Amino acid sequence: MASSPDESAAAIIQALVSPAGRADPFPLYAAAHRNGAVQAITDTVFLVVGYAAVNQVLRNPGFALPSDPTDAGDAAALRLMNRSILRTNPPDHGRMRSLISQVFTPRRVGALQPTVVAAVDTLLEALADSGADGRTVDFMDRFAFQLPVTVICELLGIPMADHHQFRPLASALTAALELTGDVDGPADEAARELGKYFTHLIGERRTTPGDDLVSALVAARDADDARLSDEELLANLILLLVAGFETTTDLLGNGLTILLDRPDLAVAVRSGQITTAAFIEEALRYESPVQVTTRVASADGLVVEDVGIPAGSDLILLLGAANRDPARYPRPDRFDPTRADNKPLSFGAGQHICIGNNLARLEASVAFPRLLDRFPGLSADPGRQPVRRDRLVLRGYQTLPIRVRA
Template sequence: MARVIDLGEFGDGFRRDPHPVYTRLRELGPVHRVRLGAPDAHQETWLVVGHEEARAALADPRLAKDAEKIGIRFLDEELIGKYLLAADPPQHTRLRGLITRAFTMRRVEELRPRIQEITDSLLAEMLPRGRADLVESLAYPLPITVICELLGVPEMDRAEFRKISTEAVAPTSADSEYDAFVKLAEYLTELIEDRRCAGPSGDLLSDLIRTTAEDGDRLSPQELRGMAFILLIAGHETTVNLITNGVHALLTHPDQLAALRADMSLLDGAVEETLRFEGPVENATFRYAAEPLEIAGTPIAQGEPVMIGLTAADRDPARFPDPDRFDLHRDTRGHLAFGHGIHYCLGAPLARLEARTAIRTLLERAPGLTLDGPPGEWLPGMLMRGVRSLPVRW
């Protein structure tokens, strides 16, 4: 039996800064049996912390995303329906093919002026105040506005949707997680019906309702709900954290901030280094061994869960020298912040576009930007990596 490492024993410090723990684990080996901390205490899984091993595992077809293959059905799938992150080929291939017909690179690029317009409007409201919580004033409202407009979510629903979605991806308890998914399922069902009745209107959800493959295949009502769920959740929760983590990293590394201010051509490097250094997703969602296999010589029994550490892998010194240094000039190619393989994040181009726009415009219009106190608490759980608030002044 492999030794089980109880991550809960590292206390709240692990939530605030998991990197020293991941460093210790990598030094012991690339794969470990761990017991998760709150709110998932007592759940055991294999955790992959090495970069090479994580990259290979993300693309390994023997590690299934569909837990039904091993006889498990989870709360989100029961209430929401099957979605991309919980599907394997050929189902995943079919679903991804249908959504990519509607969610194209051209569509993302067409959003560029609107993203700039929203950013300008938010900063026009924020900057006269002299200080603000960056999350509430910019990092949250920008991506939620973009994805809600893209999908046709009414403006009056967005505040409530934010509260529900945050609880779903970073639950504070099992009961609150269940309630959040019940509310999400009810809301998405109503939203899809509203968009269906409204007829063609140019938004992505309306297009998904009417998208038809060459063989006449279309998304079922349950699949539409699952698609709307993953687009709404992944389309804003991760980008909130990307923007916030990027600004926080720059403000706590003044030499890098000065370099960026002096040369805005480094902006792409700043976003990519943020993704590597403090990416918005700490660990990929669970995979399950569809058959017995080995990862770096460690035997994994059929049916066992495997968690792939994106944060841990992206600080592996075997791939990124001096990994705890935030460096805009670093070659970040190969980072795993958006995953790898067939489950590579569909929304990565949109997230990058929003982060570049937000950070560039903020720095240009707030030359005296600095921290105005410590950040808020880090999100619970081991899925999302971000803070609830970031006080800044200028």
């Protein structure tokens, strides 16, 4: 099926998990598209790269999440993920997600807009102070992390004094999501630390409930129907925290890098010639914060793009490649916010679509225009290069040095 031995599906996956592939996966995605939308790595392992094919798999309940809560061994990180909606399948997934959705409502998300605006304005003032007299500021540390962690902690009811500890813990925990991720060591320790923190917080909210998501979920857990176990409550609260800022942090950093590289786009977004919503959707397509997900064929007779998938097969879905499928998006490697019908798969699709995708879009829609208005002279630091996180699945920056001029 491959056009040449070095462009086989197996070779592409091997290259993607290398340091060079993690740094720049897009040439490998282009090579994968030349081989077809669905490619066999082995008889029971498939690489799925086409937009229509990935979308089909994500929406077909016959393709399940690769989860087995009984097979996590002593790895706390894996056990934690396997008990949350991130890794559970029906009927457990629907049971838990419906309960979380009852409290993580569009009304509750919409009501956060004043909080988002206030947080953005506070962080912009801090950026102005830190970057006074031309001093370099790390956008990732001073803004891209601070904004979403402030918002998700406000939603969960976590004290501001505790925010600083979550970035290193989340970074360690999410390393277990990588295709070659280590679920022991730092990831395991991070899972244990977060578990201790939320166990204490759950106990506090049982005694003194508030108007926050933790209190609402604790109340739901303690209701007579008991639709959420203690372990599931803990796992999903940690997931909401980590997922609540990890992808948004990457969206903000990736989006700003695009604007710094294309000053004409910054002018167009600032003036309203390009809508913020259109810019955000194209940023999600062009530099997806989540590049890879996986599925398992849980039924017989499954077919994707005319390729039969035997039951029990593993599928590697390259979301980043699907978002750059030339069959779906003409000139896919060009950043073009005027694209029609732009529907990136960055947050997934179907029953497992990211539950916080609207919150991420809300934060970005407030942050980008206010950032551009506040700092029309915003620029990259010519003497310091940004540093990407050494990840494939979660794509973003570790540091992004900028200079601000009010």
